[in-house]
Amino acid sequence: LPLSERALISTIAKAASAARQRQNLSPKDRKPSLIAGIGDDCAVLRLPAHRDLLVTTDFSLEGVHFRRDWHPPESVGHRCLARGLSDIAAMGGEPNAVFLSLALPAKLQQAWVDAFLRRLLRLAKRFGVTLAGGDTAQSPAGVLADIAVLGSVPKGKAVLRSGARPGDLIYVTGALGGSAAALEMLYSKHKLDPRNFSQHFYPEPRVVVGKFLRENNIPSSMIDVSDGLSTDISHLCQESGVGAEIWRDVIPRAKIGKKQVEPRLALHGGEDYELLFTASPGKRVPSKIGEVTVTCIGKITRVKRMFISDKNGRLSLLRADGWEHFRKPSAK
């Protein structure tokens, strides 16, 4: 059954309110408290003193970021929020509130919306995030979502992209290329069981790892791997005014079943939502944080170009080739 916009607002407000009660949202010292949420012109939040506010927004557009014939509604809801949580993680922050703008086609089934929201709210709950507002509309074409995630860090402690210095080592969490490998199989008309391709369908935002790194003053700069390793390193280098040398053979590659993905997928494939960070060579960086591995994959250079070493240690230029390469416009 299609939803009128008012019914949709009411569905979302009820789901959010129920989720909030289950969370028993008590204003703790370091968390913003929600004074007014859905049902007013604005949400009103009170940020504790000594915290900086983090804000990120991310589109999830049908035909661009997902396809309804490829992605079950649960995956779309999860990925929609995971993108924003990963941005907060990349600052070393803690996520606190999400605003969901959601436009739906007139003919969409209520069951689709319910599954989408349920899974989005489940992820929100795991990270203590409140659905605090948003907007709804009828969509002119497909499911269109945009989320704004608000988070916070202790004053002056946000980890920026701009802090990498020559000589710093480059690290990445987890393994790369799993999401792009699934995407290539989807393009090749494979039917995938989402449970076997969780890095693509249900990526895990590295909020806990990002916070651990920041609390231990480890990273000089940080970014999440959303556009592809080569492109995200280039962002980091550009903002820091430095270059990088990447060691191809040590890049941790995701496994599909028992097989590692191809090196090009680990190097250029996007949407893995791992963390990429730099640390001065004097820092002790753990090789595991919780269950998440941390791998040193290169170093920052003064020369403002990117190089990659081949099997024989020879360096060649590395092009930022993620993202615009993989996000085909034909994904409509």
Place this chain on the structure above:
Amino acid sequence: LPLSERALISTIAKAASAARQRQNLSPKDRKPSLIAGIGDDCAVLRLPAHRDLLVTTDFSLEGVHFRRDWHPPESVGHRCLARGLSDIAAMGGEPNAVFLSLALPAKLQQAWVDAFLRRLLRLAKRFGVTLAGGDTAQSPAGVLADIAVLGSVPKGKAVLRSGARPGDLIYVTGALGGSAAALEMLYSKHKLDPRNFSQHFYPEPRVVVGKFLRENNIPSSMIDVSDGLSTDISHLCQESGVGAEIWRDVIPRAKIGKKQVEPRLALHGGEDYELLFTASPGKRVPSKIGEVTVTCIGKITRVKRMFISDKNGRLSLLRADGWEHFRKPSAK
């Protein structure tokens, strides 16, 4: 010429940076300062102590909220931000930062984007608002924008929808129905000169008025008239747990040329972005704030229903009939 997504990000970042320099954004005591903006995973904002944070998000979707054959890009850019500023105004707040998520069709002209951004940033500048981040994507269908506006109010001073009490008088700023009148003419295939229909094409968010009212402790509750007077009163009544009696003959009607719009447009037409507020009968409410008139149009009642008085003072039930009535799905 079409824009690649990276070129678009760069265009927006440059426009935002230029606008910021012109504004000479100095961190004043009561304004959040922007520690990091476009070019990192999140924007980092520092909110002064003793302020609460306001957040609102608003879609502007082609075919739903505007049509490119009806609305010039300047109007789309202005309206896109004005919706959010009006929400901040309705809390008695001051707007501070905007995040723009913008998806564009592959074939869109650069000139369209430039004009859209220029006018959005002009409105932002007038209200001291910084473009602090957002997202970009290729659009599967038409121009899709979503803005998040952040603002602030002194702690505990946000004017909510829920404060109306029986006996309070109901006030509205400016005149109503001008936007819906223009919309009806557009539906009837009239070509309109935007300069003669500014309430529709370039609505003025009542930020200064909202702040004045809050600073003088006048409103018991407030909302902006975006969905249509009848619908917005119903929102206010619902959140406050009260009813209302509206006096039809005193509702201020907008003028098109020298002619007042029809009463039904003033009563149910949306997108005027005036402020609707209640005040206890003991409050002195000015009849003008700056150049903006303030009109008393009814009173809050204990009975949780809405009534409207006709010419002879007879009361009849008032239905919330704005918005979903006027926002025809055929506007594609």
